[in-house]
Amino acid sequence: MSERSYDFLMPSVNFFGPGVISKIGDRAKMLGMKKPVIVTEKFLKELKNGPVEQTIASLKQAGIDYVIYQGVEPNPKVHNIEEVKQLYLKSGADSIITVGGGSSHDTGKGAGIILTNGDDITKLAGIETLTKPLPPLIAVNTTAGTGSELTRHAVITNEETHLKFVVVSWRNIPLVSFNDPTLMLDVPKSVTAATGMDAFVQAIEPYVSVDHNPITDSQCIEAIKLIESSLREAVANGHNLAARTKMVEAEMLAGMAFNNANLGYVHAMAHQLGGQYDAPHGVCCALLLPYVEEYNLIACPDRFAELAKFMGENTAGLSTRDAAMLSIKAMKQMAADVGIPKTIKEIGAKPADFELMAKNALKDGNAFSNPRKGNQADIVKIFQAAYDGKF
Template identity: 75%
Template sequence: MNRQFDFLMPSVNFFGPGVIAKIGDRAKMLNMHKPLIVTTEGLSKIDNGPVKQTTAALEKAGVDYVVFTGVEPNPKIRNVQAGKKMYQDENCDSIITVGGGSAHDCGKGIGIVLTNGDDISKLAGIETLDNPLPPLMAVNTTAGTGSELTRHAVITNEKTHLKFVVVSWRNIPLVSFNDPMLMLDIPQDITAATGCDAFVQAIEPYVSVDHNPITDSQCKEAIQLIQTALPEVVANGHNVEARTKMVEAEMLAGMAFNNANLGYVHAMAHQLGGQYDAPHGVCCALLLTTVEEYNLIACPERFAELAKVMGYDTTGLTLYEAAQKSIDGMREMCKLVGIPASIKEIGAKPEDFEMMAKNALKDGNAFSNPRKGTVEDVVKLYQKAYDGIY
């Protein structure tokens, strides 16, 4: 490789059991006097859960706070606006997100509209932000989206059902916290969905046109960790070692796609999630094998390498036979952890496919996909996923 590339991630990342206790001192170091804690109502009610542990650490450090519990799955513009209002009404000066991707994206969205204009939908795209967000820290509670590390803020317009992405280095939290002990009680279905999201986010950057040697190594390590840890943690959520491995994998995948970008899986999954309010990780998993089988001819050598990473012996196989083995591995993982067999099961309707295909090709993730398709191509991919992935 003989080109320049940059590499973006938070300046400080705390990892490991118990690191949430450090958040109060870190808030003081950042001169946070009254952060808005952005989370879900469910997380806020858990005794000694992630929110309670966060607020306890802030109280111990003498940092005041206010809690906003208005985050919905696939966060909506209305959530962002409600959070902005509380931030202003309570005279907050910073933001702490506590949760999975929805909380982090919503918190980023609140920061965006506070400093870059009230209509966040007009800021969709890449590097559209002129002004920095308020100081932002992220406490992560799922081994999935990687949003606590990334420059992506994914928001849903509840009126049009369209998901859009604001991609900017200004969205990257100053500090991230990944404490696997906060994740032990995540339900099995959410563990599987978020884990598959991390799996997709380790695969798409590897075949992205923007991959680089650093992201390649991160993707390989993340895939290998997920292959062993995800089935184990779906089987037993209190397996601390497996939870820790999944957090390692999620962080590696997040750093990789933050810099090498994604592809059609995410571009298309955003349409499914926006249109049918379906879980993001499930949408990604349902599209993974269909899209990557389509992509295979664009870079078969990359897929053949993935097959080896996944543990397949490709000795004596042709390049395309070896590449196909990686698709087999993707399909096996999704089936193993209980991903549905068709996008039909999350409410997808064939009459929506053309509209979703057009929007997918406009999504910021589409441009780094290794194979360039048409609206008709993407419609066929949706239809294939509708017919069944197993």
């Protein structure tokens, strides 16, 4: 890689480890929060001694008032962020605390964006379009997957067009993030698998991205190794705290990596699947991963050969290309082991939609850092391969 300059973005403070959720009240007080909106999902709100209850207990101990929005949906919609904004204004709130996985964090970010940068978030899609800071934002993470608690990405679905779009800005990065693995012990197997595969993809795409650098490379490598050694165990036994802890470490590393080295066609295409069919983001990513990366392989075969080693494959004596192909095999095996569907047909994908989805994927903010530059016909072919289960 030629020498070049690059920046590196992450929250100013990241709390990690069992029990750190108790520090939320103190940190909120340090930030001057008087009345945050807690943005979360209904089932988390109702979970006894769950992350929302523990967040509230810590806020009360610090003498901080709050109001709750519990309407977060998977693949958060424009109407979700507008509802948070209205609650924020009506209640006299002054800050936001997101509690949950990527959907909660993206909803909170989206609400913050339209509170300070204009009512129509669809006009702010793109990279560094925000001119004003968001209200103070804390993210309490409950899944080992998206990395949204520490990244600059806010992914929102336009329910009218079924199109997912991304607002990418350093202003979206939460001021403080919390990753407490004890909050994840009761996460269902299907969610553990989907979010874990999202983290896996978010460690792989930055490693082959045109924007990778030595710092993000090291994060990707360690994240991949951690996921290889823990995701299957976390799916098999959700109360395996050691596996849960490794997965949190991995998703944080992957989040920091893609926050800086960006992603690629897997995410650009997954956003179209998720938006069109309201399918889980991590499942969409996992289904597309091997087909996109097999397409990408000729752009940087040496990087894929290295990935195979990190994934535990024996590449001794193999050519670079043969070693690289083992990484594709390992990606498929990981998805199969944790119970991901085999094809996008199983989540409702229809070939009639591929042309439009391909067109929109190439406009997605993640497409520009993909190592191989494709056209609409290429993307349609990848969608078709993921539909058929083979190239």
